Amino acid sequence: MNLNLKNPIAFIDLETTGINVAKDRIVEICIVKVNPNGDEEVKTYRVNPEMPIPAKSSAIHGIIDEDVKDEPTFKEIGKTIAKYLEGCDLAGYNSNRFDFPLLAEEFLRADIDFDMKKRKFVDVQTIFHKMEQRTLVAAYKFYCNKELEGAHGAEADTKATYEVLKSQLDKYDILENDIDYLAKYSTQNHNVDFAGFIILDENGVETFNFGKNKGVSVEKVLADQPGYYGWVMNSDFPLYTKKVLTEIKLRGFNK
Structure with missing residues (x-):
């Protein structure tokens, strides 16, 4: 076919x-x-x-x-x-x-x-x-x-x-x-980044999928833990994950 x-x-x-x-x-x-x-x-x-x-x-x-x-x-x-x-x-x-x-x-x-x-x-x-x-x-x-x-x-x-x-x-x-x-x-997870460190939860909310903030919305973590963004950016995460996280962070500034 x-x-x-x-x-x-x-x-x-x-x-x-x-x-x-x-x-x-x-x-x-x-x-x-x-x-x-x-x-x-x-x-x-x-x-x-x-x-x-x-x-x-x-x-x-x-x-x-x-x-x-x-x-x-x-x-x-x-x-x-x-x-x-x-x-x-x-x-x-x-x-x-x-x-x-x-x-x-x-x-x-x-x-x-x-x-x-x-x-x-x-x-x-x-x-x-x-x-x-x-x-x-x-x-x-x-x-x-x-x-x-x-x-x-x-x-x-x-x-x-x-x-x-x-x-x-x-x-x-x-x-x-x-x-x-x-x-x-053929999609197994609702990934926001390719590696699956950030996913969409059942309500379509961007959520961390690893570590201490697993299951917590990205926007909430960025608001409550200002240093977490810097930790991710300085750690060994894929560039695309960092790009997605930065886009979410910048989007928050425009709200």
């Missing part, structure tokens, strides 16, 4: 130096862009992360320092990527918890204004886990009846993710071929 699209959708997979959204960097990014008419475009970039790639990460994706030492940095290609993704909704595998938060960090570090709020996000892993509870390799075998050659390579994983989503739509009548629906269905 082909996707029913109002906007182009970009399937994205990142290979990185590690799994810390706040600190780790991209070493490879693949984008499979699917247009509403069904045409597909594939772009893959190797990226110099400007930091050593740990051996345990290289063991997963096969990319070592030597492979990327002469490649452009994200800051050098970030505007090209942002332009390519203009007007696209975004999709991936475990992307809401990892790929998109880390990509947002890279854009912020490079001082590139890439508005993530205007997009729909479809996480194929969430749909898969709600239905079957497996990995991408197993998902590809289960839905597409194929072996995933080149697993943990950005391009192979990205193309497989796109194929799995189309097969999920064929298999499950309950799923609607609509990106708004799929984005909502």
Whole structure:
């Protein structure tokens, strides 16, 4: 089943130096862009992360320092990527918890204004886990009846993710071929920031989701504990979390 699209959708997979959204960097990014008419475009970039790639990460994706030492940095290609993704909704595998938060960090570090709020996000892993509870390799075998050659390579994983989503739509009548629906269905938490440090509670109120203020509204904490904002800003939280917190704080000044 082909996707029913109002906007182009970009399937994205990142290979990185590690799994810390706040600190780790991209070493490879693949984008499979699917247009509403069904045409597909594939772009893959190797990226110099400007930091050593740990051996345990290289063991997963096969990319070592030597492979990327002469490649452009994200800051050098970030505007090209942002332009390519203009007007696209975004999709991936475990992307809401990892790929998109880390990509947002890279854009912020490079001082590139890439508005993530205007997009729909479809996480194929969430749909898969709600239905079957497996990995991408197993998902590809289960839905597409194929072996995933080149697993943990950005391009192979990205193309497989796109194929799995189309097969999920064929298999499950309950799923609607609509990106708004799929984005909502594949969202596990009502995160305000990507990492889930700030969420919307059942009343739609922005609330901290960690530490001593878990379950307390952000506006109340900022009003009652003036030093808490500074602590977050000076601690090892993702840049996007800090950006969201700052927006809430500034919004309070205008009330």
